[in-house]
Amino acid sequence: MQRTRVTPVRSCRVCGAEDWHTFLELGRVPLANSFVTDESVPEQIFPLALMSCRSCRLMSLTHVVDEHDLYEHYFYVSSPSRLIHWHMEGLAAHYRSRLDLGPDSLVVEIGSNNGDQLSKFREFGCAVLGIDPARNITAQARARGIDTVTDFFTAEVAKRVRAGHGRADLMMARHVIAHIDDLHDVVAGVRELLAPDGLFVLEVPYLVELINRRAFDTVYHEHLSYFLVSTLQRLFERFGMRVVDVAEFDVHGGSIVVTIAHADSRHRVNPETVDARVRAEEEAGLFRDEAYDGFADIVDRLRASLRSSLLDLREEGLRLAGYGASAKGVTLLTTSQVPPGSLEFCSDTTPEKQGTLVPGLGIPVISPEEAREREPDVYVLLAWNYRDEILAKEADFLARGGRFFIPIPEPQLVGGERAAISSAARS
Ligand code: TMP
Ligand code: ZN
Numbered sequence: 001m002q003r004t005r006v007t008p009v010r011s012c013r014v015c016g017a018e019d020w021h022t023f024l025e026l027g028r029v030p031l032a033n034s035f036v037t038d039e040s041v042p043e044q045i046f047p048l049a050l051m052s053c054r055s056c057r058l059m060s061l062t063h064v065v066d067e068h069d070l071y072e073h074y075f076y077v078s079s080p081s082r083l084i085h086w087h088m089e090g091l092a093a094h095y096r097s098r099l100d101l102g103p104d105s106l107v108v109e110i111g112s113n114n115g116d117q118l119s120k121f122r123e124f125g126c127a128v129l130g131i132d133p134a135r136n137i138t139a140q141a142r143a144r145g146i147d148t149v150t151d152f153f154t155a156e157v158a159k160r161v162r163a164g165h166g167r168a169d170l171m172m173a174r175h176v177i178a179h180i181d182d183l184h185d186v187v188a189g190v191r192e193l194l195a196p197d198g199l200f201v202l203e204v205p206y207l208v209e210l211i212n213r214r215a216f217d218t219v220y221h222e223h224l225s226y227f228l229v230s231t232l233q234r235l236f237e238r239f240g241m242r243v244v245d246v247a248e249f250d251v252h253g254g255s256i257v258v259t260i261a262h263a264d265s266r267h268r269v270n271p272e273t274v275d276a277r278v279r280a281e282e283e284a285g286l287f288r289d290e291a292y293d294g295f296a297d298i299v300d301r302l303r304a305s306l307r308s309s310l311l312d313l314r315e316e317g318l319r320l321a322g323y324g325a326s327a328k329g330v331t332l333l334t335t336s337q338v339p340p341g342s343l344e345f346c347s348d349t350t351p352e353k354q355g356t357l358v359p360g361l362g363i364p365v366i367s368p369e370e371a372r373e374r375e376p377d378v379y380v381l382l383a384w385n386y387r388d389e390i391l392a393k394e395a396d397f398l399a400r401g402g403r404f405f406i407p408i409p410e411p412q413l414v415g416g417e418r419a420a421i422s423s424a425a426r427s
Contacts, residue, residue: 004031005066006046013183013225014235017055022062023292024050024216024299026335030360031065032220032327033075037356045360046221048335052292056234057281059207059226059292064181067222071152071179074134075352076327078116083389085116087251091201092120095170099199101126108161108168108193110153110186111176115141121170122146129165131157136352154182158189167195174203175252178223187239191262199267200241200260202232208281209254211291214409216299217332218253228286229256229277236260246273253385253408302410303336309411310338313378321376322346323390323404324383325353325365332382332407334360343380347371378413380405 011018028045036043049062078084095101103125109118112130114137122128122145130148132138138148151157153173171194173186180186190200205218207226219226233243244267245259256277261267269275285291313320322329325348333343340361348354353365366374375397381387381404391404391414398404403415 004044004046007064007066009051009060009062009064012053012056012058013060013181014058014231015053015056017053019054020051020060020062021054021289021292022049022051023289024219024296026050026216026219026331029220029331029334031067031070032222032330032359033070034359035075035325035353035356035365036359039357039362043360048219048221048331050219050226050292052289053231054289056231057228057287058231061219061221061224064224065221068152070222071133073136075350076113077137077140077350077352078113079383079386080349081386081389083386084251087249088117088120091172091257092117092124095199095201096121096124096126099169101169103127105169106165106167107170107172108165110171110173111179112141112146112148113137115144115146115148117172117174118146119144127165129161129168131161153180153186153189155185155189155192158193162193167198168193169195169198171198171200172203173201175205175255177202178204178225178227181224183225183235184238187235187241190260191239191241194262196262197265197267198261199244202258202260203249203255204232204258205252206248206254206256208284208286209248211286211295212409213254214295214298214302215253215328216302216335217328217408220327220331222327227256228281229258229274230281230287232258232260233274233278237263240264242269243274244268245270246277251385305411306332306336306407307338310342310380310405313405314342318377319344320378320380320405321371321374322358322363322382323379323394324348324381324386325350325358325363326383328384329382330359330361333358344376345371345374346382347379375400375402378403378405380407382407384408 026048029048030043046065105126107121107126108129112132118128131153133152138150141148242263247257322343325346345364354367398415406412
């Protein structure tokens, strides 16, 4: 088997400084999307730790695991979540009216996955082009008629796309730049491909929300970077571009949609969103090491309490299973040292994951249909970012007395009332 390369991060991928504050060590963890079918394959584990750049406050992993190969056959397919679809529709409608997009417009998406987001723009008659390295998933996008280049997005690829298709009126990159080590090359590519008055829409998990929601499980090897708005300003300023607008959305544990334009374009900075956010980041103390040390203490306590709460449920003789074989779940369970046998299985809607084992834990992933036959007493909600939607979808399970264990922001049990009442009535 080919050995995976691990490189310690020396200089900041945003500002180039080498002055880091390392504040959270999560131990050695398997790669979160390395779902395997065979338990005999020895799993590799890699250091997972966080540090903060004292110059631009980029939060970064301390080590980069070369996962280049991973993305060519990727397990993550955009979730069949109604909320995410509404979000994508909302974004499409917003930028359509902001830029007056129509049949003469070109929309390019970096990390286009199965084409869900681009399909919303195609409904407006726009020309669309996706760029994504995953062969298995870009095949799905092309099968539904979304023109897609199977490649990593680089400045080089941007040049080629520009030569073939012209400049893009709108570019998007949703939940992808945290995965990319060479940020400067990506931003150079965006500058190259974006029309003079075009907009670049960047969606990332918001570091402020990660801290507020204690979402330490969204830290895994694929996520190299965690951003403040101020840090993104620094990044784009280097390339003659600027952040003109920021909006917050309650998706993927709290995300920001950042609108970026060429500095010499007609687009003006919205001080009510951009300046206000930057001020709030400063006021929250996020430019000082102490904020990160405080977060690390909270995470250490949370990990201990997750472990003891789950062990208590097992002690009570309850059957536990995971809901959503999410990448987050791998960090949550391994770094909290939850014994692997604690969960009987994980239910997941992604066909690519079904029939595999959760990395490092050997927990079988099964379909929701199969899970219904083997219903546990308690589902550990490993896809907690879809909490409300999943609780609504599983109303029958809750009505039967089933319970959900919600791990983030702190352990909480939901449901079971009916069962408690009925057993009280029987006695
Ligand atoms: P994500 O948080 O990175 O989107 O991953 C969530 C995982 O949970 C993904 O593998 C799909 C799965 N999932 C379910 O199994 N059922 C659901 O209802 C939802 C929304 C997600
Ligand atoms: Zn920096």
